[in-house]
Amino acid sequence: MNDRSDLAQQASLVQRLASALTAQDQPCQLFETHISWVLVTPTYAYKIKKAVKFDVLDYSTLYARHRLCEEELRLNRRLAPGIYLDVVPITGSFAQPLLGGDGGRIEYAVRMHAFPQQALWSARLEQGQLDAAEVEALADKLAAFHASAAVAPAGTPWGSGRFVDKAARQDLATVESLAESGELRAQAHLLTVWQSTQERVLDLIAQRKAQGFVRECHGDLHCGNILTLDGKVEVYDCIEFNDDLRWIDVIDDLAFVVMDLRFHGQPGLAAMLLERYLEASGDYSGLAVLGYYLTMRAVVRAKVCLLRARALDGAAAAGHAALARRYLDFAAASVQPGKPPLVIAHGYSGSGKTYYSGRLARALEGIRIRSDVERKRLHGLAPSTRMAAPAGAGIYSDDSTRATYARLLELARYGLRAGLPVVVDASFLQRWQREPFERIARERGAEFRIMHLRAAARTLRARLAQRVRDGRDASDAGPELLARQVAISERLGARERPQVCLINTESGDADRVLAALAASLRTDR
Incomplete structure (x- = not known):
């Protein structure tokens, strides 16, 4: 449940902050998602969490938003310390908000160094600019990151076979319930049947949890959260709002970007990333579960597209529904590997x-x-x-x-x-x-x-x-x-x-x- 009055008050605050920054000769762009606003000036970006509560996150109170801003800073400085700077209090009043200051806190923002949107890998893929050196740099960065990441404590459910199985069943059930065409529902049903036969893989997933491969990872490692800035590859926007989505198998973390590169027509770069990561980490045993995670990452993307389609109308809704179908087609194809040489x-x-x-x-x-x-x-x-x-x-x-x-x-x-x-x-x-x-x-x-x-x-x-x-x-x-x-x-x-x-x-x-x-x-x- 989300309080519309709180959101309206926040939206007004964000607009006033944007106007104040522009008045200070800091031209400001405003970006909005379903969970945050981002104010971007030529030098800095300020990310403000919306007062919302969903199944997977709770930003509904100022206390929660402050705590999760601090958590976002901590987690993202592991991979992008040069981008994530600090948490800035917003003081003053909702009518005249100030970034910083010593007055009472009415909101909080994560302050980052700004970067051009063209630096994002999602944009670089569209322009045909992403190259092998960037992919290899990412592989080395991820291998080192995963090696140093905290291991899931014994007794936690994260990354266990039962936990992964339950999440997969829920995701597939959601996709099947959201699918409006018989073809999409049939595709989702076939994937549900496939998932029900994965006992051996789930046993291997459980073994990997016991071996320490479930760690505090990034959790949302797609090309829209990776960038190349001044020749250096950076990874940002780690999941801070849900432990279940972040404490995962390192191969699950890697699988997202491998899937994303393949899905966007770059299987060669995906293979290069995988090879370099495996050589750097030595985690070849993770290949036994990679296919499962690749499939489920595509299913989750399909679910997100269908949820967005449900919230929109007309051409925008149709576009997201079509994208969901492509993700499901990708997922279905991935469960039928050929006979490689x-x-x-x-x-x-x-x-x-x-x-x-x-x-x-x-x-x-x-x-x-x-x-x-x-x-x-x-x-x-x-x-x-x-x-x-x-x-x-x-x-x-x-x-x-x-x-x-x-x-x-x-x-x-x-x-x-x-x-x-x-x-x-x-x-x-x-x-x-x-x-x-x-x-x-x-x-x-x-x-x-x-x-x-x-x-x-x-x-x-x-x-x-x-x-x-x-x-x-x-x-x-x-x-x-x-x-x-x-x-x-x-x-x-x-x-x-x-x-x-x-x-x-x-x-x-x-x-x-x-x-x-x-x-x-x-x-x-």
């Missing part, structure tokens, strides 16, 4: 495996898994840590190599089960390393390819020397390791050759061959 790179250090496997993963809109990164992760080392261990010893011992390939196989399984094309970047010079990957592809009915990278010995040595000088790659390979690889390498067998795609990375034809490989694998899907 599995590709392993093959070649000596310096042959171009990392470069070409990365390009292939992007072309397939899949993920790349790197042996150099996972080997070091198994030993508790950061990818950038330089190791001087001789070939065949230390983290490059035979036992360590076997553990690394076992880890790569496990991660490839996670990716394939999630419906993602997987490219594994490792040398794969011996048959015992290659055969298990071919076997899991065959078990899943997936296409399997060996991308054989070749370059002359002098080129390999020159590339490795340059890599050492640069010092930026996870690989520690040098001349000694290269010599050992040549000594232990086993030729590709006759049975393997039909699955081999040879790329001479010194040839001007390499790009064409890679493109043909990607095209053949997309066709096979």
